[in-house]
């Protein structure tokens with residue numbers, strides 16, 4: 001894990017909040033490329049994950065602050081869509097920060113695909 005988060009070589013970008021002593025929360029983002037295109041269309045998407053705040057610090061706005069920081073950075077990178085898998089309990093937070101439920105995404109999970117011959 002350490003290797004995959006090494007500064008300079010990692011595709012992950014993480015935001016953390018601490019109290020000077022220990023971590024209180026974090027969120028991680030990885031950009032991924034879209035197919036290059038000849039028109040004026042944004043060429044990266046972002047996958048946002050691991051939004052977490054320690055239980056004793058929840059409901060004080062830290063989650064929202066972390067999320068807004070990550071989303072601002074995504075905007076500054078020219079990101080087209082930011083995608084994530086939300087738990088039912090966290091959806092209201094994501095909605096407040098501007099994320100919308102998509103009807104367009106199809107999901108393929110390795111273990112559940114049934115081929116049609």
Ligand SMILES: CC(C)(COP(=O)(O)OP(=O)(O)OC[C@H]1O[C@@H](n2cnc3c(N)ncnc32)[C@H](O)[C@@H]1OP(=O)(O)O)[C@@H](O)C(=O)NCCC(=O)NCCS
Nearest residue numbers: 051052053058059060061062063064086087089090092093
């Ligand atoms: C999601 C999480 C980071 C929010 O942190 P926070 O500092 O409490 O967030 P804020 O104070 O800015 O906002 C509170 C919002 O958190 C969400 N929330 C509350 N309890 C939650 C829970 N048990 N699990 C997930 N989200 C929760 C709600 O959307 C809440 O908004 P609401 O009061 O309008 O319902 C935190 O609850 C957490 O770490 N949960 C466990 C990990 C998790 O579920 N992460 C999201 C994965 S998609």
